[in-house]
Amino acid sequence: MENLNKVFAALSDETRRAILGQLMQGEARLSDLAAPFNMTQTAVSKHVRVLSDAGLLVMEKRGRTRHCRLNATGMKDASDWLADYQTFWTRQFDNLAQHLIEEGH
Amino acid sequence: MENLNKVFAALSDETRRAILGQLMQGEARLSDLAAPFNMTQTAVSKHVRVLSDAGLLVMEKRGRTRHCRLNATGMKDASDWLADYQTFWTRQFDNLAQHLIEEGH
């Protein structure tokens, strides 16, 4: 999937993950999103655009403000991709546990 | 988590995801991993190092070859982080489905 590049790249930044965390509380204006960070609103605006391009949030223009809220699709792309590997590592952990049990630890 | 940056950044590259896909089939030498790609082995070696730093694979020196295999920990970091949002978007989808049902569609 081409979009996986954008999704994972978007998630690889601390600031952007924090923005998504804020949006878990509900929708927020761009200036609200920018407030907690020690950087210009322009910088936050760029981060929001990256998240938007990755399908992780949606923006809605409302008067002179711009409201953002979480979007499921991007997160679902990442989650679906990881699912295959989840079965792998749960099996790996199970094997480890079984191994420890058989050794009597 | 500091390591989440590395994990998601590592996953944001097509080549690196393909390498992980190869390792799903089992362990492989670096030269085997490099074979399918249209790039130098040095480039692939760099990708492998990125994956290793992110805790997504482990390398073992064996003679003059270097064997790689999947490592669960990095993938688990990403999966754990996503889990919170999974509950969010499954709820979001459920709400959408409920909405459509109530409208009689």
Place this chain on the structure above:
DNA sequence: TTGTTACCGAACCATATGGTTGACTATATA
């Protein structure tokens, strides 16, 4: 011993990324 294989490391290059400032547009408020 003489290659050959498998890999590393350093230097280099083009482009992407995360940040800034400054000028601008559009909307609300006095």
Place this chain on the structure above:
DNA sequence: TATATAGTCAACCATATGGTTCGGTAACAA
């Protein structure tokens, strides 16, 4: 009307990233 607010856009900067080439080293094979 004038002014403040919310946000965009373009230019710029430093550093990171993904790739290359070249030279070196350790391990195996002839």
